[in-house]
Amino acid sequence: MIQSISSGLTLVNLDSSLRYMITGAVLLLAVVIDSLSRRSRRAAGRA
Numbered sequence: 343m344i345q346s347i348s349s350g351l352t353l354v355n356l357d358s359s360l361r362y363m364i365t366g367a368v369l370l371l372a373v374v375i376d377s378l379s380r381r382s383r384r385a386a387g388r389a
Contacts, residue, residue: 344369
């Protein structure tokens with residue numbers, strides 16, 4: 343997943359620092375979504 347994000351951002355010719363920031367933001371968003379879904383499953387008693 344990280345490689346496909348990096349390749350896509352390279353294809354649109356973005357600066358390397360901007361590519362790292364976007365990749366980090368996508369990873370952070372994935373962690374937040376996973377954490378929230380685990381919390382909601384635990385609260386519903388399905389964990």
